Every structure is written in structure tokens, then in C-alpha cells.
Amino acid sequence: KQEVTQIPAALSVPEGENLVLNCSFTDSAIYNLQWFRQDPGKGLTSLLLIQSSQREQTSGRLNASLDKSSGRSTLYIAASQPGDSATYLCAVRPTGANSKLTFGKGITLSVRP
Amino acid sequence: NAGVTQTPKFRILKIGQSMTLQCTQDMNHNYMYWYRQDPGMGLKLIYYSVGAGITDKGEVPNGYNVSRSTTEDFPLRLELAAPSQTSVYFCASTQRTGGLKAFFGQGTRLTVV
Numbered sequence: 001k002q003e004v005t006q007i008p009a010a011l012s013v014p015e016g017e018n019l020v021l022n023c024s025f026t027d028s029a030i031y032n033l034q035w036f037r038q039d040p041g042k043g044l045t046s047l048l049l050i051q052s053s054q055r056e057q058t059s060g061r062l063n064a065s066l067d068k069s070s071g072r073s074t075l076y077i078a079a080s081q082p083g084d085s086a087t088y089l090c091a092v093r094p095t096g097a098n099s100k101l102t103f104g105k106g107i108t109l110s111v112r113p
Numbered sequence: 114n115a116g117v118t119q120t121p122k123f124r125i126l127k128i129g130q131s132m133t134l135q136c137t138q139d140m141n142h143n144y145m146y147w148y149r150q151d152p153g154m155g156l157k158l159i160y161y162s163v164g165a166g167i168t169d170k171g172e173v174p175n176g177y178n179v180s181r182s183t184t185e186d187f188p189l190r191l192e193l194a195a196p197s198q199t200s201v202y203f204c205a206s207t208q209r210t211g212g213l214k215a216f217f218g219q220g221t222r223l224t225v226v
Contacts, residue, residue: 031213034214034215036217041222042219042220043203043217043218043220044205044217045217046214046215046216089155091156093213099213100146100171101146101215103155103156104155105154105155106155
């Protein structure tokens, strides 16, 4: 059974810092991995989607990498801002028909002004 | 393009009452999902559907029912509400082909008292 782990559960950093959020998964047979952002009381917004054949994806100040063989993905946030404060979740979609996402519990990020 | 729309946004139920959480998507996605999110527990899959007329259980289906009569709609039914069903419910959809990117609704916050 696929398990997705995100450690630590919470992180507090000063504004301007570059930071890395980690995601690990137990089964490397994945179709893709997706990073989401969730603001308090809101839904999930997709940030980046990495296919199993890709090594990384970039969007603005965000960069996500994928190392399937080691079961790891990282979300890099450059020059963090208070507006980046949110919970970041990673989700893995396994290979196979009708495959379903398995989520980590998320990392709650607080960027201090 | 509205994406995934959930109604209602909030609801308070008494124990034993029933209700239907509505979910509709306008992206012609084949796959649709219902998740619940509890504090510190991540997202758990309740039910999913790979197309109209086809549904299947997820990780935590007890106490819920679904139907999928059209591609657009995937309602979630609670028949006899229990306090353990107090949670935030998210509906999501994915295209069957391509990158399989997941799109989420804004959630329904349900309290059972």
C-alpha cells in the first residue's frame, strides 16, 4: 500500500528565505506526483504536476523535483513571502488503470514578515 | 470555466438526519472523487467514479453512498448522520487521459451535532 509522508508537519521561516518542502513515498511505481496548496478554510489548488518520466517542473518561484527511485519529491520555494503561508500537500498517483491519489498530511508553512 | 463546484459550503446536521452533498464539474472529466479531510489526518478517499454509471468504494466508504448518473455530477449521500462524519468534504475530478491533473472543489464543512 502506498504511503506518503511529509515531514515536518509545520515550518516557520523569516521572509526572504529559500526553503525546501519534502515529500516521500513508499512505492516507486507512480504515474505522477502533484503538489497542492491549501489556504485555511479553502480547497486545494494545484501548484505543480510532475509526470513519472520528468525530473522537475517549475512555475514562477516554485520548483518541484522528483526522484522516483528513492521515493522522494521536493518543493523548492525561492525568496519566500508572507503570502506563501499555507499548507502544502503532495499527492502520488500510482500506475495502473483507475489509479487514485494518495495524499500526504501536508506541511503548514508560516512565513514571518 | 467554473471547474469543480460543491454545494453547500457549510452545513450543520443533527444526528440521524440525512443530506446530499452536491458536486458538479464542467470540464468533461471522466474521473470524480470524494475525500474527507480531518485535522492532522490528511485526505481520505470515500468513493470514486471512473465514468457515468460506475462507482467504487475508497478507503472510508462506511456511512456514505454515491451515484453517477451523468458525467458532470457526483453527489455524496449521508443517510444517518453521525458525529464521526463531522469533517470537511472535498470533491475532485481528473481527466482520464493526458497528465491526469486533479482539480478540487472548495469544500463542504459539515458538522454533525
